[in-house]
Amino acid sequence: MDACVMLRQSREAAKLQGGDLVTVQESIFTFVYNINRHIEYLCSLVAVKIQKCDTNYRTAITVSERVLITLRYLATGDSYTSLQYLFRVSKQSISTIVPETCDAIIEVLSDYVKTPSTEEEWLAVSNEFEIKWNFPHVIGAMDGKHVTLQRLISISTDYDNYKNFPSIVLFALVDANYKFLFVNVGSKGRISDGGVFKNTSLYRKLENCQLNIPEAQILQIPYVMKIPYFILGDKAFVLNKYTMKPFEGNPEAGSKERVFNYRLSRARRVVENAFGILSSVYRVLRKPILLEPEKATKVALATVYLYNYLRRNNYSIPPEYYDREVDGLFIPGQRRNNIPSTALLPLTGIPRRGNASAKDIRLHLATHFVTNGIIPWQHQY
Numbered sequence: 001m002d003a004c005v006m007l008r009q010s011r012e013a014a015k016l017q018g019g020d021l022v023t024v025q026e027s028i029f030t031f032v033y034n035i036n037r038h039i040e041y042l043c044s045l046v047a048v049k050i051q052k053c054d055t056n057y058r059t060a061i062t063v064s065e066r067v068l069i070t071l072r073y074l075a076t077g078d079s080y081t082s083l084q085y086l087f088r089v090s091k092q093s094i095s096t097i098v099p100e101t102c103d104a105i106i107e108v109l110s111d112y113v114k115t116p117s118t119e120e121e122w123l124a125v126s127n128e129f130e131i132k133w134n135f136p137h138v139i140g141a142m143d144g145k146h147v148t149l150q151r152l153i154s155i156s157t158d159y160d161n162y163k164n165f166p167s168i169v170l171f172a173l174v175d176a177n178y179k180f181l182f183v184n185v186g187s188k189g190r191i192s193d194g195g196v197f198k199n200t201s202l203y204r205k206l207e208n209c210q211l212n213i214p215e216a217q218i219l220q221i222p223y224v225m226k227i228p229y230f231i232l233g234d235k236a237f238v239l240n241k242y243t244m245k246p247f248e249g250n251p252e253a254g255s256k257e258r259v260f261n262y263r264l265s266r267a268r269r270v271v272e273n274a275f276g277i278l279s280s281v282y283r284v285l286r287k288p289i290l291l292e293p294e295k296a297t298k299v300a301l302a303t304v305y306l307y308n309y310l311r312r313n314n315y316s317i318p319p320e321y322y323d324r325e326v327d328g329l330f331i332p333g334q335r336r337n338n339i340p341s342t343a344l345l346p347l348t349g350i351p352r353r354g355n356a357s358a359k360d361i362r363l364h365l366a367t368h369f370v371t372n373g374i375i376p377w378q379h380q381y
Helices: 003-017 021-050 063-076 080-087 091-108 119-133 193-198 201-207 256-281 293-312 356-369
Strands: 138-148 167-174 180-188 230-232 324-326 329-331
Touching (some): 021 063, 021 091, 063 091, 063 293, 080 091, 091 293, 119 138, 119 256, 138 180, 138 193, 138 256, 167 256, 180 201, 180 293, 193 201, 256 293, 256 356
Parallel strands (some): 138 230
Antiparallel strands (some): 138 167, 167 180
């Protein structure tokens, strides 16, 4: 947002709230200063990879211009034609600058999207889920988001999803604080979330027990059954020893199955919030991307890495942006505003045969939620 616009809004807010205008102005200028500082830091990281040399015929486009063009594109989703008039750089050059800079951003910020690799790190994620979302033994929530592509001659119909428009899938694993722990981008839109998950390195490592996930533990002293640590998913995923999904159908109101589905949906909301906030900040994800699937994959990945970079550097998300609960009352976040017309609707649930022991674990958790793990408002839903 332009600093002048922010200043004008702050004056109006100060008049309405009777606040100290000087204090508000100082906070805004501090915010703008921090943004500039982070842009300069990002330029210093990618400079070696995207810097070009001057020639006898022309002066090279600077690193800062390349970064600003890319950030503007990610933040607004404006066309290259629109950007060329804003930055006075030809759209042919911009078509090269954006993918190159996105590649550089992904490489230099690679450590900002990292799957936990030790038991202590997984336990820290699980503790946050239990404290914030009242769901024990959760090590993440996973889901997929369709990134819409513009119909191009070179894009085959394999990319068409069930709504018959081309897209690629952004699959993600998210922690309790809306940070991405794992992402996979680029699968064809016709593939389901469960199918995308099975084609990821995360799935292979889970199958081969290569992630150092803690051993199963008893929830509380009176219990006997050991509960493994698992990832929360919706009905598109298979129920097994490391994936927890809701009960099928529409359980009776007040039943432990209904309570379990509510508690799981409540905890799994973090991944939907993360997608919503990501597309609110980087609005290129809200419009059909006029790029080849390979370049669109780079764009989507760059937004995720930048998002995690800002989250790790203490850029807090305003509470009104994400869905939340106050004394059990559900309050939808601003991320739900201006939902694009191409938003996908939930698919009809397809029954899948789950592992017998996984079903026992799910039933044990459902019993726990109506006995020792009650939260006051859970029967309202």
